[in-house]
Amino acid sequence: MTGAVLSALRAQESSSGVTDTARLLVSCADRPGIVAGVSRFLVERGANIVQSDQYSTNPESGSFFLRVVFHLPGVSARLDELSEQFAVEVAQRFGSDFEFHDAARPKRVAIMVSRYDHCLLDLLWRTSRGELPMEIGAVVSNWGDLRDEVTRFGVPYHEIPVTRATKATSESAQLDVLGGGRYDLVILARYMQILSDDFLRRVGCPVINIHHSFLPAFAGAGPYERAKERGVKLIGATAHYATADLDEGPIIEQDVTRVSHRATTRDLVRAGADVERSVLQRAVRWHCEDRVLLHGNTTVVF
Incomplete structure (x- = not known):
């Protein structure tokens, strides 16, 4: 993907509506099932994933990074709850660091x-x-x-x-x-x-x-x-x-x-x-x- 295309995609997201939208950042040692685990967690709570980017430094022994943008009605008031649940259900399983961010809050x-x-x-x-x-x-x-x-x-x-x-x-x-x-x-x-x-x-x-x-x-x-x-x-x-x-x-x-x-x-x-x-x-x-x-x-x- 060229730098110009990447910048255009980023600008498109920046200018789009962010009401009821949040971002999840995840980093951990790479292993199978991380994306599935994160996606399942969000879908089970009624979230719609609108953008997902991931990167692995090495698929066998590397570090894995994930950024997910998702839409979920009322998410601004639910971030603490989501964070507590994610820590137990996903982060402990994969040994991951993570952060939830409210996209509507500058x-x-x-x-x-x-x-x-x-x-x-x-x-x-x-x-x-x-x-x-x-x-x-x-x-x-x-x-x-x-x-x-x-x-x-x-x-x-x-x-x-x-x-x-x-x-x-x-x-x-x-x-x-x-x-x-x-x-x-x-x-x-x-x-x-x-x-x-x-x-x-x-x-x-x-x-x-x-x-x-x-x-x-x-x-x-x-x-x-x-x-x-x-x-x-x-x-x-x-x-x-x-x-x-x-x-x-x-x-x-x-x-x-x-x-x-x-x-x-x-x-x-x-x-x-x-x-x-x-x-x-x-x-x-x-x-x-x-x-x-x-x-x-x-x-x-x-």
Whole structure:
């Protein structure tokens, strides 16, 4: 299946009605009967499976991943009950991890940003148009530059300065805004600070980061200037889950665009911003549509 066809199918599901619709994610060691067991469980409760995707790393000794979208009247009020029953009737039998998600409930999202606005404004704009299945509850920044832009969208803006001397205190203040189970996802939309391991443990939800794909070749300051000097022909971006290992978390999405010797450094920066926007919004969309399953330090994206 081509990338264009896959994107079209995903967009079709995203735009379709989600009332009385839920998603079930399953991961376990592969063995016969998993799909039959999951399907039987849903059908016996009156559910109609409307989409199913599965993947096995190896049919004899691999890991198995399944994403099922199903319609069931009143499912929003039944998810806890379904989860308890599934744990006993299916998950114990196959030794599986699983999650049920209400497709009608947008993910609660917060964004962290510094001074670059391209990814932030793209996410705010797409969310305001109903293009992303999420609700943005807060923007946290270590600068005040983007306050006016954000407040135009009716989103609270929290300026929390960060210096080397105040990092621990600043992260504590950030957690006062972001922690406590308030959010399902935090997005680093070009937040130019390194988050501590303690922050990532305490924030209580996944964190998605975006950065240029020059790493590790042009790490540090001035990557586009050095890329121009080296004569690169591809500008790329990577969206991944943030972990304790800097910029090494499980990759969700990547893309590139071609540039030529005629491109100036400014052209490279503009091309990089374009690809960062598109990569980040796809990664965020897929996460919010419960399409991403972790497999060690990699991902399976349905």
